[in-house]
Amino acid sequence: MAVALTKAAQVLTLAGDQAPRAGAAMAELAMLEHATVVVEGERIAWVGPHAEFDAARFPGVETLDCAGKVLMPALVDPHTHLVWAGHRRDELELRLGGADYEAIFAAGGGILSSVRQTRATSEDELYAQSLRRITRMRACGATTFEIKSGYGLDLESELRQLRVARRLRDEAGFRVKATCLAAHAIPQEARGSRAARAKFIDEVCTVILPAVVEAGLADYADVFCDRGAFTKTEGAMVLDAAHGLGLSLRVHANEFGHTGGAELAAEFGAASADHLLYLSGEERAMLREAGVVATMLPGTSMVLGKPFADGRALVEDGVPVAIATDCNPGSCAFENLSMVLALACYGNKLAPAEAVVAATHNAAASLGLAGEVGRLVEGMSADLLVLETDDYRDLVYHAGSPLIGAVYSRGERVVG
Numbered sequence: 001m002a003v004a005l006t007k008a009a010q011v012l013t014l015a016g017d018q019a020p021r022a023g024a025a026m027a028e029l030a031m032l033e034h035a036t037v038v039v040e041g042e043r044i045a046w047v048g049p050h051a052e053f054d055a056a057r058f059p060g061v062e063t064l065d066c067a068g069k070v071l072m073p074a075l076v077d078p079h080t081h082l083v084w085a086g087h088r089r090d091e092l093e094l095r096l097g098g099a100d101y102e103a104i105f106a107a108g109g110g111i112l113s114s115v116r117q118t119r120a121t122s123e124d125e126l127y128a129q130s131l132r133r134i135t136r137m138r139a140c141g142a143t144t145f146e147i148k149s150g151y152g153l154d155l156e157s158e159l160r161q162l163r164v165a166r167r168l169r170d171e172a173g174f175r176v177k178a179t180c181l182a183a184h185a186i187p188q189e190a191r192g193s194r195a196a197r198a199k200f201i202d203e204v205c206t207v208i209l210p211a212v213v214e215a216g217l218a219d220y221a222d223v224f225c226d227r228g229a230f231t232k233t234e235g236a237m238v239l240d241a242a243h244g245l246g247l248s249l250r251v252h253a254n255e256f257g258h259t260g261g262a263e264l265a266a267e268f269g270a271a272s273a274d275h276l277l278y279l280s281g282e283e284r285a286m287l288r289e290a291g292v293v294a295t296m297l298p299g300t301s302m303v304l305g306k307p308f309a310d311g312r313a314l315v316e317d318g319v320p321v322a323i324a325t326d327c328n329p330g331s332c333a334f335e336n337l338s339m340v341l342a343l344a345c346y347g348n349k350l351a352p353a354e355a356v357v358a359a360t361h362n363a364a365a366s367l368g369l370a371g372e373v374g375r376l377v378e379g380m381s382a383d384l385l386v387l388e389t390d391d392y393r394d395l396v397y398h399a400g401s402p403l404i405g406a407v408y409s410r411g412e413r414v415v416g
Ligand SMILES: N=CN[C@@H](CCC(=O)O)C(=O)O
Pocket: 081, 110, 111, 114, 224, 252, 255, 300, 326, 328, 329, 330, 331, 332
């Protein structure tokens, strides 16, 4: 049975090919006015000007008047750590009082605090906490999520986190790509000596990643290559092992400085390099030449009081840009990607149209899903948003207002 969403003031189709968009193309929304989208089953069956809509082609079609509203692709969140247990609200208050994120981490808090809480939590409880979180994220407009492990840092706990990501996909029906981030931090038990550190990295490469692949629990591997985490050399060992096991790659890069992460992502042809607060023209050129999507996380810059990645320079230098929440228990627990889209304009200096592309098509492309979600064209999965406004720029102009009237995921109205 088909549903026609008719007479929308704006339909952001983003029609075009599957390549991530860069440069001037980042602002191409292929917008139709007074237009209609037909959803049939899980798919988009037709999109066009309302004057050309032929209801007879879809017998029994139900019509929903969308006059004065905007239809756009549902958001795609390409960088989250949304499977974790507990919270770090205490650290938030410490940081608001002036404490430094890196110092808290070096002292055994930060990521390691979430590792302790996550290790001590059963799979079912972890699933319950994560399900509540991802359901709220969907209410904010995202239907597709990349989910990283990295709060286990041992074989069993990493597998548990990834099994929860799998259950969010298979039991709860979210579209999920999973990433093994066992190289997120050196765990407490490996911090005593250089030998213990080397042994942990070896365990990631020879035990954890192979087991994750054997269980079919991850699409990607990631490494946090930065000050206080992994060096470029260590990151290369992890990415090399992951690549050898057939995983695609992502890199946490240049969050605290020019620490080699962006170069690493380019050298390994990673799908995505993320954070990028400190990035030279040379590093931007390397990402562009290697076809790496630059994923900016403006919520994290805001929460940590750090610089925003230079979105204008990335666009002007022809690097395809995506944006994500980074939803995690420490550096940014934001769940609202439509709000982060606005931050990408105010903080990273994207134009509203560029931010829409960054949070839809380019995010999907960085996850290998550009043929499935991120554009409203015939044949794509019917993942779309109905906005209670007649101009998509209100996502930025009225940032944070409840503009999302409905969310469709695989043709099903899941919100609104
Ligand atoms: N930077 C590294 N990892 C996460 C933060 C994790 C945490 O603080 O728990 C991030 O992407 O911001």
